Amino acid sequence: MVTTNFEPKFINNPLNCPVTRAMSIIGGKWKPIILNCIGEKKIRFGKLNQIIPSISNKVLASELKELELYGLIKRTEYTEMPPRVEYELTKAGKSxxxxxxxxxxxxxxxxxxxxxxxxN
Amino acid sequence: MVTTNFEPKFINNPLNCPVTRAMSIIGGKWKPIILNCIGEKKIRFGKLNQIIPSISNKVLASELKELELYGLIKRTEYTEMPPRVEYELTKAGKSxxxxxxxxxxxxxxxxxxxxxxxxN
DNA sequence: ATTTGTGGTTACCATTTGGTTACTAGTTTT
DNA sequence: AAAACTAGTAACCAAATGGTAACCACAAAT
Structure with a gap:
């Protein structure tokens, strides 16, 4: 097993720039897109993948994990078969x-x- | 000479998501930081490099070039020695x-x- | 005569990000 | 009996991003 140890490395920010702090967390092109697609609803992994077709499921999964780690989204897994997982914004995410x-x-x-x- | 042919490749956006369009242009962690540092003033390259110490001059230069290509910033070069160059937001950049x-x-x-x- | 200052550029290399394909589990549909 | 469905994960590889160090022009200061 490869321990997917993924510690975020935030941008070095000696002058304490707030925009830099924000970009450390939601920077990268995918995160705002994903957060916006989740919006105010609960949405399944597959649905997200459909409405953001240009992201691969691998990258989508890792971005979701990171957002969950930051406490910006909540992941709910239903014990069904086939599996169902829903994502939604937390209170922090809604901010x-x-x-x-x-x-x-x-x-x-x-x-x-x-x-x-x-x-183009 | 290596022709620095740098055509932007925007995110594929079949569903015409506006956030995806925005991220195509100002996505990536540095651009918002740079734009915010420029703000409402004219600022020199070296100064920008000072207040964003964690970006290398190479990357700063290429980001500025891209922002200029998009028409979001204006570059003014003064014919002096040592050289002086100032960057400022255009009207589009101010939007x-x-x-x-x-x-x-x-x-x-x-x-x-x-x-x-x-x-951390 | 040498050093300093500026706004980059270039070459080279390391790290990060991203894509593709194959695979899993267990229930339902064909 | 086989195929489809879901939400990923793993291995492997390709591409993009980023860092470092050296270098340039030319005037002014030491």
């Missing part, structure tokens, strides 16, 4: 909603759309 | 301020501080 909202807002702007269109 | 503000806000929260403290 990220304003960020996710601003990200969604900006992502919907003409500015964002133009950048993607012109460089 | 990100609400996101940066929320990130800073959350990064300052007890929740964020606790996560870092407990897992």
């Amino acid at each position: 990220l909603i304003p960020i996710l909202h601003e990200l969604a807002n900006w992502g919907d702007s003409t500015i964002a759309k133009k950048i993607i269109k012109e460089l | 990100l301020i609400p996101i940066l503000h929320e990130l800073a806000n959350w990064g300052d929260s007890t929740i964020a501080k606790k996560i870092i403290k407990e897992l």
Whole structure:
């Protein structure tokens, strides 16, 4: 067995920049996407994988684990066969909603759309 | 000369998720930090490197180039010796301020501080 | 005459991230 | 009797990201 010992290494932040602290936790391209997809509902692993098709199940699983470790999401496993697992935001996870909202807002702007269109 | 041909590869986004679009552009841990450090002022390369000590100048330079390519920052070079270059947010870059503000806000929260403290 | 200061770039290498395929368990459907 | 379904995990490999050290131009200061 390979002990999946995964200790997060946060960004070195001597000047105590709050944005750096935030990025240490939810930085990386997938986490905000995943958190936003979970939103206010309970959602199954497979469903998440469907609505974020460009992430592999391996990476999705490891991102979810990390978010769970941070206490931002809760994982509920039902003892059924085939297995069912649901993810939802914890209270701490919900505190990220304003960020996710601003990200969604900006992502919907003409500015964002133009950048993607012109460089694709 | 090695042609630094760097075409961004955006996240595949068939369902047109706005957060995914946003993350395609400002995803990655450094960009929000850099944008936030630039803020409303003009700032020199060296100064940026000082206040984000954990980024190497190589990575800082490449991130700045990418942000410039997206039209989020403007680079002004003064023909002096030693050289002086200043970076500032463009109008498009300033449209990100609400996101940066929320990130800073959350990064300052007890929740964020606790996560870092407990897992470090 | 040498050192200092600036904003990078380059080469080389190490680490991290990510993808693919195959596999598991036990119940239900074909 | 075989196949499908789910939520992963493991092994293996490819690609992206990041660090370090050396280097450049040229003027000003020592």
